[in-house]
Amino acid sequence: MKLRFRLAFYLFGLFLGIFAVVQFLGAKAEAKGVMFCYLPNCRVLKDLRSKSLNYSPEAKATLEENWVNLDDIKKTLEFGDVDFSKSNKAYKKGKIYIIEGQNSSNEEITVTMINFTDKVLLEKIEKK
Structure with missing residues (x-):
C-alpha cells in the first residue's frame, strides 16, 4: 500500500x-x-462567584441609583473581563480584582471586588 x-x-x-x-x-x-475553566480569567470569575457576596456602603448606594442592578453584577461575574494589570494585589487582607462588563443598558461598567478566603466584598461600581 x-x-x-x-x-x-x-x-x-x-x-x-x-x-x-x-x-x-x-x-x-x-x-x-x-465546564472548561482553566484560563486565568475564567478561574478568577468562578472563584468570585462561588463565595458569598457582601456589599460596601458605596456599592449599596450605587445599586440604589437604579442604573445598575444585582443581575448586571452577576452577569459581569459570569461574562466579564478581569483587568490583571490592576488586579490580584494585596488589599485589606484580601486581593483586589477589577472586572469590566456591561449593565442591562449595554453601558460599560467597572466592578471592584475584594476577594477574601471566605467571602467577596463588592467595593464599588463605576461607569466607564
Whole structure:
C-alpha cells in the first residue's frame, strides 16, 4: 500500500477517534455541570462567584441609583473581563480584582471586588 493511502487511513481513523472522545467527554461533562475553566480569567470569575457576596456602603448606594442592578453584577461575574494589570494585589487582607462588563443598558461598567478566603466584598461600581 502506498504511503499516501496509509496516511489517509491513519488520519481518517485519528479524526474519527478524536470525534468520538470529544462527544463522549462532552456529554459526560454537560451531565455533571462541569465546564472548561482553566484560563486565568475564567478561574478568577468562578472563584468570585462561588463565595458569598457582601456589599460596601458605596456599592449599596450605587445599586440604589437604579442604573445598575444585582443581575448586571452577576452577569459581569459570569461574562466579564478581569483587568490583571490592576488586579490580584494585596488589599485589606484580601486581593483586589477589577472586572469590566456591561449593565442591562449595554453601558460599560467597572466592578471592584475584594476577594477574601471566605467571602467577596463588592467595593464599588463605576461607569466607564
